[in-house]
Amino acid sequence: MPKVSVRITKNLLPDIIRRVPERARKMTEVHAERVLNFAEEEVPVLTGYTKDDLHIEATSNGHNVVVDDKHFVQNGTSRKPANPFMTRAVERARPAWDEAVHALAAEFEGKG
Amino acid sequence: MNALDTAILATLQGDATLAALASDGIHNGFPRQNATQDLLERYVEFGEETGADVYAWSRRVAIPLIYRVKAVARADASKAALEAAKEMRERADVVLTDGALVVAGFRVGERRRYGVFSYEELADGVVYAHAGMRYRVRLFPV
Numbered sequence: 001m002p003k004v005s006v007r008i009t010k011n012l013l014p015d016i017i018r019r020v021p022e023r024a025r026k027m028t029e030v031h032a033e034r035v036l037n038f039a040e041e042e043v044p045v046l047t048g049y050t051k052d053d054l055h056i057e058a059t060s061n062g063h064n065v066v067v068d069d070k071h072f073v074q075n076g077t078s079r080k081p082a083n084p085f086m087t088r089a090v091e092r093a094r095p096a097w098d099e100a101v102h103a104l105a106a107e108f109e110g111k112g
Numbered sequence: 113m114n115a116l117d118t119a120i121l122a123t124l125q126g127d128a129t130l131a132a133l134a135s136d137g138i139h140n141g142f143p144r145q146n147a148t149q150d151l152l153e154r155y156v157e158f159g160e161e162t163g164a165d166v167y168a169w170s171r172r173v174a175i176p177l178i179y180r181v182k183a184v185a186r187a188d189a190s191k192a193a194l195e196a197a198k199e200m201r202e203r204a205d206v207v208l209t210d211g212a213l214v215v216a217g218f219r220v221g222e223r224r225r226y227g228v229f230s231y232e233e234l235a236d237g238v239v240y241a242h243a244g245m246r247y248r249v250r251l252f253p254v
Contacts (some may be wrong), residue, residue, distance in 0.1 A: 069243070071231040075182060078151050078233060078240040081142035087178060087246070091162040093167040 016108050023104060028062035031097050036067045038089035044073065065089075116177065116249065120158055121213040125208055130156070130203045133196070151240075152163065153186040155202055161246070173220070181208065181225075182244030197243035198230060205245055210231040213249075221250035 036056055043051045054067045065086070067073075076082030117140050124130055124138045131209030136152035137143070141159050143152055165176040183200030205225050213220050230243040 011249070044123065056247060070228065072233065075229060075244060076142065076157075077242075078184060078235055079144070082159070082180060082182075084180060087161040087180075091164070091178065092245070 012108075020104075020108075025062065027097075027100050027104065029056075029058075031093060031100065032056045032063035032065050032092060034093045034096055035089050038092045039067075039086055042085035042088045042092075043067075044083050044085065114160075115216045115218060116179075116251065117160070119213055120179065120181075120208065123154060123211060124158070124204060125212055127203065127207045127211070130200065130207060133200045133203060145235055147247075151186065152184070154184070154196065154200070156181065156204055157184045158182070158204075158247075175218075175253075177249050177251065179203075179214055179247045179249065180244055181247050182242055185241045185243075186238060187241070193241035194230060194232060194243065197241040201228070201243040201245055205247075208247060213253060217254060218251040219254050221252055223247070223249045 033056070036054060039054055040051060043054065045051055050067055050069065050073055054065065055071070057064045057066050059106050067086075072080075074082060074084050121138065121140050130138070134154055134156045136155040138156045139158075143155055143157055158179055158181040161178045161180050163175060165172050166174040166176065181201070181204050183204065184199040185193040185196035185200070187196065209224055213223060225245040225247050227246045228244070230241070233240045233242065236251065
């Protein structure tokens with residue numbers, strides 16, 4: 001039976017494993033800023049309270065765009081229809097996120 | 113109503129279990145037409161949130177859409193209301209995700225829920241429990 005052997009002369013995995021979380025965290029920070037900007041454009045303004053409350057929170061694995069009473073505006077109440085401004089903001093920002101992920105993958109694929 | 117609205121409405125209304133749970137009906141969009149209309153007690157509402165067509169050259173090849181499907185239950189006992197709303201939501205998910213969804217003029221691709229939410233609203237001393245999901249559907253023109 002023929003034998004195949006592979007000799008690894010340069011192992012990039014440790015470098016990738018070390019760098020990806022750091023880069024990913026930065027990406028989520030940039031992306032959260034992007035979503036926040038779109039959310040500020042999309043949010044309906046009556047008193048301005050919801051818009052003023054929009055902010056970014058850092059978590060152990062990334063960043064979240066947060067607004068405290070979002071359910072009532074975003075998903076509606078028994079008396080008011082939903083205005084899903086966060087969904088619109090996230091979807092508007094999605095192409096830029098996809099592009100950033102592809103760029104990161106291409107960066108690591110291109111090394112070596 | 114567009115073709116997907118029609119299909120979702122027919123699919124949800126066609127399920128006897130869900131119809132029994134949602135005694136005030138299944139509605140495309142916000143069910144209350146004016147401020148004087150009585151508030152409903154147990155119902156499901158759904159509606160499109162976003163959608164952006166995908167083109168290849170000048171041909172529309174796919175339509176990814178996000179819908180919100182939400183159940184609402186009114187009760188004085190908050191927990192009971194929330195459980196009732198969640199039960200409707202879970203049934204709606206079973207029907208939409210695992211059942212047949214036929215959309216006139218389109219082939220249905222990926223369809224799944226990708227996020228659930230629930231919350232309670234206190235209005236005039238009455239608790240309304242809301243339990244919903246976001247539902248992603250990809251249509252392909254035929």
